[in-house]
Every structure is written in structure tokens, then in C-alpha cells.
Amino acid sequence: LDAIKAREPGLPVIIFSGHGNIDTAVAAVGRGAMDFIEKPFEAERLLLLVERATETERLRRENSRLREGSWGSAEFTGNSPAINAVRATLKRVANTGSRVLISGPPGAGKEVAARLLHAWSSRAEGAFVLVNSARITPERFEQELFGEESNGKQVRPGLLELADGGTLYLDEIADMPLSTQARILRVLTDQSFVRVGGTRQIGVDVRVVSSTTRDLTVEMAEKRFREDLFYRLNVVPVAVPSLAQRREDIPVLAEHFFTRYSNDQGLVPPELSSEAMAALQAYDWPGNVRQLRNVVERTIIMTPREKLNTVETDMLPPEITGGQLGPAGENLSAIMGVPLREARESFEREYLSIQIRRFSGNISKTASFIGMERSALHRKLKLLGMADRRDEADKE
Secondary structure, rough: HHHHHHHOOOOOOOOOOOOHHHHHHHOOOOOOOEEEEOOOOOHHHHHHHHHHHHHHHHHHHHHHHHHHOOOOHHHHOOOOHHHHHHHHHHHHHHOOOOOEEEOOOOOHHHHHHHHHHOOOOOOOOEEEEEEOOOOOOOHHHHHHHOOOEOOOOOEEEHHHOOOOOOOOOOOHHHHHHOHHHHHHHHHHHHHHEEEEEOOOOOEOOOOOEEOOOHHHHHHHHOOOOOHHHHHHHHHHHEEOOOHHHHHHHHHHHHHHHHHHHHHHHOOOOOOOOOHHHHHHHHHHOOHHHHHHHHHHHHHHHHHHHHOOOOOOOOHOOHHHHHOHHHHHHHHHHHHHHHHHHHHHHHHHHHHHHHHHHHOOOHHHHHHHOOOOOOOHHHHHHHOOHHHHHHHHHHHH
16 A cells, blocks of 8 residues: 555555454555455445546546646637636636536537636635536436435445535536426535435535526526526626637637647647638637637648648638638639629628628728728728628727
């Protein structure tokens, strides 16, 4: 035991012996063993302890990476007003212990927000336990969350029990069965629960953070989500913006991901051409930061290494470069069949639409980038019949 602990201090160790007694067990635990089993033992108990030890070690390593900042917090890289506001809110509430409900589209970084909240809190040394509501079948939900008991003996600890002293993250809370919602409500009220098949109340000290991609007001109106649970969970609401709402962060995010995945492949991180960066900023990113990360990884994998010094537009996936062509790019023959003035107007309309979208509707930044005065750009938009773009400018 001493040799194992000297080499791997954090490794859970289970000792079993045919010559042990209470004093031996106490001494073993005092010297760092997780548990002591005296022979003969029940296989069921050994399996339970091994499962618990495995989960404990996984959570320890995961939380260690989280504290060191090596977990994927890159989704929050950037200095846009939208992401700065989210970071500020998370830091403000981290140590309060208040329940937080995180909303946002898929791939925007809701789980990252929850993990940062945990890492910045006084519970950072405790476990961060993820409950993926969308992946657990309704039939098994309560067993997974609350654990199981049979004949007065613990058969399997639940995720709630594993989160004791830490943070329980309920991902996609709208997918939780109504019956489980009722039990979670009681846990939030009483800070205790009963295992499935058990009778004894078990106290827990957990901070509950939840997230959703759905509109919970609609779910409540349709009677799919409990209103009383919503108000228990929604003490501090945090809305994670889509990538399209923080386009100014795309350059730093893209550079970060290109550096990370290049290093993983043993490559020198490439530069991004201005055209490639413009294409990334103009794209709408329905999959948000997760999709951007996947696009970068795919680009590095699919591009021949000798060409990877500079990322050009043609190295990006077709859905990215195709997205900026619009109707004119999809049907070039249509342009060839119209007079020069009409073709030029079609191009200008498409070009300005892309640039305005790239700069999140900011007309001043768009005018500066394309080399026009702001007033001249206003006139051009009016001339091209892009009144909606002019309206956006008036709101600045």
C-alpha cells in the first residue's frame, strides 16, 4: 500500500485479506486505502467498490484537468460584448451557491459554462457530475440519478450521490421525465433523496446547474415541464450566445483551434489568409463553436501537409465557402445573361450582404473594412434596395 501510494498518491486502492480484522481495516484506510474487504467476500460488494473506485478516479482526473484549465474552455475564447457578459455573470455567481439555468443553441458551450462555474466556485475540489438527460432512457433515469438498493444493501450509487460536495449538472433538463422532475424537486427542497428500492433518506450537499436548448416556457405551456421545478432551477439565468451573435470572436477562436489541432498532429500552426478568415466570419454556423472546431480539425486532416502553411478558402469545407456565394454563385449563367449594370448590382448586393453579416450588422465596421465612408455606404444600401440593412445601421 505504501509503495502504491508513493508512486500514485491519488489512485484508489482496495485491500482484501483473509487475515484482517477491524484494527487492520482502520489502519489500512488511515494509510490511504479506499476500502478494506475481509475474505470471504461477496462478489457483488467487490464489484460495487471497483465501480465506485473507477468513477472516483475518473472524476478526480476530470476535475484536475478542469482546475488546470486544460478542459475545453476554448469555446469562451474571445472579447465580444456577448461572451464577456456571460463570463462576468459566471464569475459573479460562482461562489454564491445559487442554482443556475444555462440556455443556448446546441454547440454554443453550455457545458463549458457549467464547468467554468464549478471551477471558479468553492466546490472546485469536489466532483463535477454530468447527467445527460437526452441520453438516459426514461425507464432507467431514476436508477441512474438516485442509485439502486436491494434487500437493504447498496447495489449501485447514483449520479446524485457521486456529486455530493460538488456540482450536479443536469444537461438538457427538458428531456427529463415528469416523474423524475417531481423527485428532483423534492431533492432541491429537502437536500435528501431515497435510492430506488430503498427506504432510508440520504442527505446530499450539491449545487445544481442545469441547461437547455429548448424554450422552457413553451415546455411548461405544453405540460411537459413542471413550472415549480423551473422556478427552483432558474435562480440565475445565463444565456450563452450563438457563434453568429459573436462573429468578432471567430478569428481568435479559429486561430486557437488551428494551433491546438496542428500541435496534436505535430505540425506548425498555419496562417489563415484574409479570404479564408472572411469566409469563416461570413458563415452562419448553425452548429456554433462545436461546428467551427470540427471544421478546423477536418481542414487540418484533409489538407496535404506541404500545403498547410497558409489556409486558403479552397481548403475549407464546401458548406463554408458555398455559403458565401448565395444565388449568384449557384447560378453563374443567370448573371451572364443580364446587362453589366444589373450583374454588377447583383454582385454588390451579395458582397455587401456578406460583409455586413461578417461584422454582425455593424455598418461602421463594414464601411471601414470595404473602404467607404459610412454615409456613402448608407446611400449604396438604399440604391441597392437593401432597406433592412439600412435599418440595422440606424439602430447603431
